Amino acid sequence: MGASRAQKWGFGAAAVLVFAFLYLPLAIIVLYAFNKSTINAWPFPGFSTRWFEKLAHDTEAKDAAWLSVRIALFSTAFALVLGTALAFAFARFRFPGREPVNFAVTLPIILPGVITGVALASFFLFTGTDLSMRTVIVGHTTFCIVLVFNNVLARLRRVSPSLSEASRDLGAAGWQTFLFVTLPTIRTALVAGALLAFALSFDEIAVTFFLAGSDTTTLPLWILGALRRTRDVPEVNAVATVVLAISLPMIAAAAYLMRDEGPALSSRD
Amino acid sequence: MKRFSRFLYAHPGGRLGLLLGPAVLWLLVFYLVALALLLLTSLWQQDVFTSELVHKWTLDNYEKLFSGQGGLWLRIFGRTVLLAAIVTVIDAALAFPLAWFMARVASPRWRTLLFLAVVVPLWSSILVRIFAWRTILGDSGVLNSVLVDSGLLGKPSSAFLYNDNAVTITWVYVWLPFMVLPLYAALEKIPDSYLEASRDLGAGGWTTFRRVILPLAFPGLVAGATFVFSLTMGDFVAPQLVGGGSQVLGGAIKDRFGVAADYPFGAALAMLALVTLVGFLFLTRRSSALEHA
Amino acid sequence: MKQLVALLATCVAAGAFVACGGSSNSSDKSVTGPDINAKGEGKLNMVMWEGYADPSFVKQFEQQTGCQVNAVPAGSSDEMFTKFRAGGGGQYDLASFSGDASVRAIKSGAVAPLDTSKLTNFSAIAPQLQSPGFNTENGKHYGLSFVWGANVLIYNADKIKQAPTSWTALYAGSPYAGKITVPDNPIQIADPALQFYKQQNPYAISQQTLNEVTGRLKQQRPLVRKYWVLASDFEQLFKSGDAVIGAGWPLMTNDLRKAGMNVKEVLPKEGVTGWSDSWMLSKNAKHPICAYKYMNYVTSPATQAKVADVTGYSPANTKTCAVVGAARCKDLHITDAHYYDTIKYWQTPVQPTNYRQWTDAWATVKG
Numbered sequence: 038m039g040a041s042r043a044q045k046w047g048f049g050a051a052a053v054l055v056f057a058f059l060y061l062p063l064a065i066i067v068l069y070a071f072n073k074s075t076i077n078a079w080p081f082p083g084f085s086t087r088w089f090e091k092l093a094h095d096t097e098a099k100d101a102a103w104l105s106v107r108i109a110l111f112s113t114a115f116a117l118v119l120g121t122a123l124a125f126a127f128a129r130f131r132f133p134g135r136e137p138v139n140f141a142v143t144l145p146i147i148l149p150g151v152i153t154g155v156a157l158a159s160f161f162l163f164t165g166t167d168l169s170m171r172t173v174i175v176g177h178t179t180f181c182i183v184l185v186f187n188n189v190l191a192r193l194r195r196v197s198p199s200l201s202e203a204s205r206d207l208g209a210a211g212w213q214t215f216l217f218v219t220l221p222t223i224r225t226a227l228v229a230g231a232l233l234a235f236a237l238s239f240d241e242i243a244v245t246f247f248l249a250g251s252d253t254t255t256l257p258l259w260i261l262g263a264l265r266r267t268r269d270v271p272e273v274n275a276v277a278t279v280v281l282a283i284s285l286p287m288i289a290a291a292a293y294l295m296r297d298e299g300p301a302l303s304s305r306d
Numbered sequence: 307m308k309r310f311s312r313f314l315y316a317h318p319g320g321r322l323g324l325l326l327g328p329a330v331l332w333l334l335v336f337y338l339v340a341l342a343l344l345l346l347t348s349l350w351q352q353d354v355f356t357s358e359l360v361h362k363w364t365l366d367n368y369e370k371l372f373s374g375q376g377g378l379w380l381r382i383f384g385r386t387v388l389l390a391a392i393v394t395v396i397d398a399a400l401a402f403p404l405a406w407f408m409a410r411v412a413s414p415r416w417r418t419l420l421f422l423a424v425v426v427p428l429w430s431s432i433l434v435r436i437f438a439w440r441t442i443l444g445d446s447g448v449l450n451s452v453l454v455d456s457g458l459l460g461k462p463s464s465a466f467l468y469n470d471n472a473v474t475i476t477w478v479y480v481w482l483p484f485m486v487l488p489l490y491a492a493l494e495k496i497p498d499s500y501l502e503a504s505r506d507l508g509a510g511g512w513t514t515f516r517r518v519i520l521p522l523a524f525p526g527l528v529a530g531a532t533f534v535f536s537l538t539m540g541d542f543v544a545p546q547l548v549g550g551g552s553q554v555l556g557g558a559i560k561d562r563f564g565v566a567a568d569y570p571f572g573a574a575l576a577m578l579a580l581v582t583l584v585g586f587l588f589l590t591r592r593s594s595a596l597e598h599a
Numbered sequence: 600m601k602q603l604v605a606l607l608a609t610c611v612a613a614g615a616f617v618a619c620g621g622s623s624n625s626s627d628k629s630v631t632g633p634d635i636n637a638k639g640e641g642k643l644n645m646v647m648w649e650g651y652a653d654p655s656f657v658k659q660f661e662q663q664t665g666c667q668v669n670a671v672p673a674g675s676s677d678e679m680f681t682k683f684r685a686g687g688g689g690q691y692d693l694a695s696f697s698g699d700a701s702v703r704a705i706k707s708g709a710v711a712p713l714d715t716s717k718l719t720n721f722s723a724i725a726p727q728l729q730s731p732g733f734n735t736e737n738g739k740h741y742g743l744s745f746v747w748g749a750n751v752l753i754y755n756a757d758k759i760k761q762a763p764t765s766w767t768a769l770y771a772g773s774p775y776a777g778k779i780t781v782p783d784n785p786i787q788i789a790d791p792a793l794q795f796y797k798q799q800n801p802y803a804i805s806q807q808t809l810n811e812v813t814g815r816l817k818q819q820r821p822l823v824r825k826y827w828v829l830a831s832d833f834e835q836l837f838k839s840g841d842a843v844i845g846a847g848w849p850l851m852t853n854d855l856r857k858a859g860m861n862v863k864e865v866l867p868k869e870g871v872t873g874w875s876d877s878w879m880l881s882k883n884a885k886h887p888i889c890a891y892k893y894m895n896y897v898t899s900p901a902t903q904a905k906v907a908d909v910t911g912y913s914p915a916n917t918k919t920c921a922v923v924g925a926a927r928c929k930d931l932h933i934t935d936a937h938y939y940d941t942i943k944y945w946q947t948p949v950q951p952t953n954y955r956q957w958t959d960a961w962a963t964v965k966g
Contacts, residue, residue, distance in 0.1 A: 044511075048411050051403035052420075058400070059427055059482060062438035065448070066430065069441065075858065076838045078446050119329040126325035130318070138326075141333050147532065148583055149540020151556050152576050155563050156340035158685075159347050159573065162359075168685055179336050182329060211314060240432055242543060247563065251644040251682075251690040252669050260433045262672070264547075264831060270437075277434035284429040292422050354955045355947065356707030357680060375963050382966075445841050464777055468825040468841070551783075551826050551965040558962075565678040565828075566785065566958040 063281070070274035088275040098276060101259035108170060108255060109238040112177035116234045117227065119178070120185025127186075128193035145180035150243025153180060158247040168250035176244040181237065185230035192226035232291050236284075256280075341580070348573035357567050367574040379558070383578060386555040389470065390538035393477045394485075394531045400478070401485040401530065402523075408486075409493040421490070424483050432480060436547050439476045443467040443548070469550040476544045481537050485530035492526025493519075528590045536583050555579055630739065632714030633887045635895065639666040640886040643893055646671045646682045647695035648876065649830045650850050650910040651745075651897075660896045666889035674828050675784050676700035676945065677958075684709050689883035692890040695745060697874040698733035699786055699802075699945035699954075705734075705741045710879040712739040717891055720898040723918045727936050733946065734877040742877025743894050746903075748912035749873035749942050750782075750790065751864040753852055754844040755837060766794045766867045768844060769819065776822040780836050780845035783826035785954070785961035786872075786945055790846065791815050793943055794869035801872065802946040809952045809960055816964040826965070830854070837862065849911030873942035907931055913939075 073083035092098055123142065127135065145153055157176050161168060200222070204214040220227075242257040249258055260276065263269040314321045348367050351360045371379050408420045427435065442448045443466040450462035466472060496519065504514040542556040549557075555575065562572025643666045645652065652670030661667055671691070673679035680700045683691050688709055696704055704710045715721045721729065724744055734742030754763060759775070769779050770791075781787060791812045793801035798808060824842045827833040833851045836842035837860065847864075855862045878894045880887065896902055903914035904922040913931045920928035932938040948954050 045411050048403055048407040052407035052411075055400050055404040055482075056423065058479070059424070062435050062442065062479065063427055063430060065438045065441050066434055069438075076835075078839060079441065079448050079451050119332055122325040123329040126322055126329075130322045130325075132322060132326070138330060141338065142329065144584075145333075145337055147536055147587060148580060149536050149556060151540040151542060151559050152341075152344075152580055153337070155559060155572060155576050156344040157336065158563065159343050159569070160336070160340040162685070163343055167689060175336055179333070182332070186329075236429060240429075242433060243540065246560070250685075251646070251671055257431060257433055260431055264433070264437060264829070270831065270835075273434055273437070277431045281426075281430040285426065288422055288426060288429065292418055354953045355703055355949065357684060357703070358707060375959055378963055378966070440835075440839075444839050446839050464824065464841070546828060551820055551823065553962065553965055564681050565675045566962070567677050567681045568955060568958065 066274050067278050067281070069271060070278040072271050072274070075271055088271045089279075091272050092275045092279065095272065097254070098256075098259055098263075098272070101254050101256045102276075102280075104170065104254065105239050105256040108173055108177060109235045111174045112181050112238045113231050113234040115174070115178040116181035116185050117231055120182045120230060121189050121223075121227065123182070124186050124189035124193055127190055129198060142183045142186055146183050150180070150241065151247075154244040154247030157244070161248070168248055168253065170250075170253050172248040172250070173245055173253055173255070176248045177238040177241060180244070181234035184233045184237065185227070188226040188230035188233075189223055192223050196222045228291065232287075344573045344576055347570055348577050350570050352568060352570050357569075359569060367571045370571060371574050371578060379575070382553050382558055383555055383582075385470075385552065386539055387582070389474055389477070389554065390535045393474060393481065393538050394534045396474075396478045397482050397485040397534050398489075398527060398530065400482060401489050405486050405489040405493050405526075408490050410496075421487075424486050424490075428483055433543060433547075435480060436476050436544050439472065439479070439548050440467065443472050443475070467548060470552060472548040472550075473544050473554070476548050477538055477541065480544070481534045484533040484537065488529035488533075489523060489526040492523045492529075496522045532586065532590060535586060539579055539583060630712040630714045632717035632891055635717050635719075635888065635891045637888055639664045639889040639892055641665055641889070642667050642669065643693070643886050643889040644669045644671075644691045645693040645695070645890075645893070646673050646679050646691045647693070648672065648679075648697075650912075651695050651876075651906070653906075653909045655909060656897070656902050656905040660893060660902075664889065664892050664896075666886065666892060668893070676786065677954075680704065683881065688881060689885050692881055692884040692886045693893065694879050694881070695876045696734075696742065696879050697876050697945045698731075699874075699947045701733045701742055701877055701879060703947055704879055705736055709882060710741050711882045711884070712741055713743060713880060715740055717895075718743055718898075719895045720900075720916050720918075723900075724898070724915050725917050725934065725936065725939070727939055728875070728915045731875065733875065733944070734879070742879045743898060744915040745876045745878050745898060746906060746910065746912040746914055747873060747875040747939070747942070747944070748849055748910075749866060749871040750846055751849060751852070751871065752844070752867050753833075753837075753847045753855075753862055753864045756861045756863045758840075758843040762863065762865055763844065764865065764868055766790070766869050768867075769822075769846060770815065771818045771822065773822060773844075775844045778824055778841065778843045779819075779822050780824055780827050780833055780842040780847075781819070782846060783828045783965075785957040787846075788812050788816070788957050788960060789872050789943065789945070789948075793872060794867075801943055802948045803950060804948070805951045806956075809956065813960045813964055816961075820964060820966070834858070850909075853909070853911040871942055872945065874945045 068081060070088055071084050071086060072081070072088070073085040076082070126132070127139070153176060157172070157179075158168075161172055166172060201214050201219050204218040205211075209217070240257060242261065245255055245258060249255065254262070256276070260273050263273045314324070347359065349363055349365070351362050351364055351366070352358065353360055404424075408417060408424075412420055440447070444450070445462045445464060445467070447467070449466055450459070453459040454462055500518055500522070501514060504518045509517070540556040540559075542554075542560040545554050545557045555578070559572050559575045559579065562568045562575065645668070647670055649672045652668055657668050657670070671682065673682060676697050676699045679694055679696060680703060683694045683704070684707070694704070721743070728744035728747070730740065731744065734740065734744065752763060752766065752768065767773065768775065769781060773779065788809070789801035792798040792804050792808060795815060796804075796808055796812060798804050804812070825832065825836060827836065827845070827847070830848070830850055833842075833845060833847050834854050836845070837851075837855055838858065849864060852862055852864045878897075880890050884890055897906065898916050900916055900918040900922045903916045903919040906912070907914050907919070907923065907927075914933055917934050920933050923931070928934065948957050
């Protein structure tokens with residue numbers, strides 16, 4: 038390697054410090070989810086699990102979480118279809134306008150959500166469309182497409198089209214080729230894109246803020262509302278803790294699925 | 307079904323259309339047209355009393371943006387850009403050692419774990435993570451308690467919360483993973499042989515860093531900077547939860563579509579943000595980092 | 600009817616909804632509300648001030664009527680107005696507009712006139728609140744007065760031993776500099792206009808007065824710990840000790856006392872602004888029966904007492920006195936019309952300076 042031991046330890050220490058910085062607020066959140074009082078004061082007032090009990094009976098919070106899941110599922114599904122199709126178009130064909138289309142599909146994730154949010158809100162105001170779960174899904178799908186597109190395209194570029202050609206030569210119908218030959222090779226890219234899309238959609242606040250109707254209270258919007266009601270603030274910490282706890286195994290599963298995803302995580306010659 | 311399949315096989319144009327069409331149509335209608343409408347809105351007026359949009363053309367909104375109220379809006383824009391730049395630089399400084407450690411010092415077994423450890427915070431609500439900084443930075447918060455108890459401060463300081471400092475710290479915190487990940491991806495790809503060669507040719511650590519590592523890591527830096535800069539320019543949550551009175555661009559846009567309704571002016575502000583960020587994108591276009599984001 | 604449809608069609612094409620609002624109002628001769636004894640639609644959407652749909656009284660309403668309440672709070676009148684009119688205007692059935700948004704709602708044709716014969720508590724509403732200018736126009740009632748209150752000076756009695764008597768405690772020269780909180784709301788401009796610039800109608804101020812008030816507020820800015828947007832902002836600032844004095848609503852005094860804090864509120868000598876809130880029904884309300892049921896429920900004496908318990912605001916229904924007792928009745932000034940008149944209620948500034956100018960001035964203050 039060539040790097041001295043001192044250097045390695047130095048970088049190790051720096052990494053630890055940065056990780057500490059990264060995890061300090063998370064520790065605070067989890068700690069204060071067990072706060073006895075409603076005031077987030079330091080030193081820690083005392084332990085209690087009452088917020089988790091309250092959460093278990095809080096239908097509003099649970100409805101909000103479920104709505105967020107549904108919106109994320111729909112948005113991810115649409116993004117998968119649109120993004121994958123687009124990736125295939127880019128990988129297998131030559132056509133004029135590649136650059137502008139590439140730019141247009143990346144734009145929604147590069148530009149901050151507030152711009153997408155107010156643009157679509159103006160659009161729906163103009164068309165007189167009521168704001169609802171559908172308008173939120175439209176907003177989320179728009180910035181999720183690129184997540185699937187990038188992942189699948191990167192993968193397709195490494196996969197030779199000769200496999201699918203061979204499949205067709207052997208007499209397989211188009212859909213058979215796609216299902217049994219092409220799909221398995223891009224499976225991990227699809228999973229990576231879908232996970233990213235789901236995660237971004239689930240916790241999204243900026244776009245959702247402008248596109249949610251009166252009864253489209255997603256989890257982030259519920260949290261924003263709960264922060265307004267002093268009595269509910271500690272419960273918010275409980276919610277965040279629960280979401281974190283649920284997503285940890287999901288992330289682990291994702292890591293396991295992506296373990297053969299060579300270039301993404303480790304490649305060096 | 308078989309006929310359709312054969313038709314598609316024989317007509318690549320049809321296949322292309324089917325693959326390309328839906329996504330392009332979606333983006334056209336639900337994004338580009340929406341942005342165009344936003345532009346139009348910025349050229350219209352809004353009745354002060356009824357909040358109705360009046361479709362009469364005017365450049366008043368842009369006049370107000372660039373010269374109104376003693377340059378207030380340009381100041382707000384400038385403040386946002388400055389804060390975004392500061393946050394980007396701090397994040398790059400924090401991300402680099404971590405990304406380096408992950409990419410080149412840690413063993414491959416640990417690499418996956420560390421990668422996930424960086425991603426995990428993104429899975430807890432961003433709102434709650436921002437709110438947690440109130441507990442850390444407040445008068446009776448963690449930071450003040452530590453400083454007072456250790457004797458560094460006489461009494462708790464109000465300088466950490468409800469001002470631009472708090473917003474900056476919070477932004478540095480929430481966007482950090484977005485800087486670490488692309489930087490990690492870029493550093494990861496640098497072949498060991500380059501570093502060995504550089505050493506063999508007699509370059510010291512700093513020179514190797516400056517002339518070999520930095521240029522190769524640059525695409526990752528650019529990708530990270532693009533995300534951090536863009537996210538900062540549009541955020542309105544952190545300023546509302548931990549900020550003071552001074553406004554930033556994202557908050558100003560949001561206000562104009564809600565609590566201080568003035569849709570045309572809000573659209574003009576949004577256009578300003580859009581043009582700035584697209585300009586930033588074009589400037590960094592040279593680097594192909596975005597394709598690997 | 601055909602003419603109305605043709606007019607509406609033209610309006611849709613031209614996008615000039617302002618014209619439509621005016622003309623469709625004039626075709627109503629009398630107002631007929633829905634059958635309030637019929638079964639409710641099962642749902643009710645409302646945008647309102649915090650505390651107006653508290654579980655302590657909403658749960659019983661939901662059980663009694665089967666109308667599931669979806670209550671969304673707003674932080675300012677502008678926000679409430681914008682939310683109410685978003686999309687096609689049918690998002691919310693009810694809104695609790697203060698006087699500064701109610702007239703805008705009427706003028707923009709977003710609200711429907713109410714059938715007072717279906718409002719069971721209408722006759723018991725305090726006289727000055729039955730047909731006030733901010734919710735009644737041309738004899739038609741567009742709103743049902745609900746509660747009212749003042750923007751008061753709240754302070755932490757443990758940290759501030761001597762009760763402040765003047766609003767100057769929040770401005771330059773205050774001994775509490777750096778521990779002050781005031782609302783992040785352009786309508787706040789009316790407060791110094793009234794209190795320091797002797798504007799008898801603080802909502803109709805000249806550009807010069809607006810400039811002077813803006814200057815005063817700019818001087819105040821360095822003293823403000825944080826401008827509160829949400830009621831919980833205010834309460835958390837007090838609880839964490841970041842603020843010890845501020846301009847707020849009796850709701851905050853109530854909540855903080857319930858949390859065990861020793862806070863007191865005063866009405867300083869320079870005068871106070873306030874708000875008088877009415878329930879208004881959307882023209883495109885999807886659940887009008889539930890809406891009327893809620894309006895009747897929440898203006899009944901028993902529920903008004905509960906609302907007062909939650910918010911500390913003054914109920915509009917004079918019969919509430921029988922429920923809360925003479926002492927509390929006096930405290931809340933329920934039947935004190937004279938006291939009611941001392942408060943300068945929120946109105947939409949129109950002339951000489953309009954609300955947009957106020958909003959811009961406020962943006963200048965915050966910087």
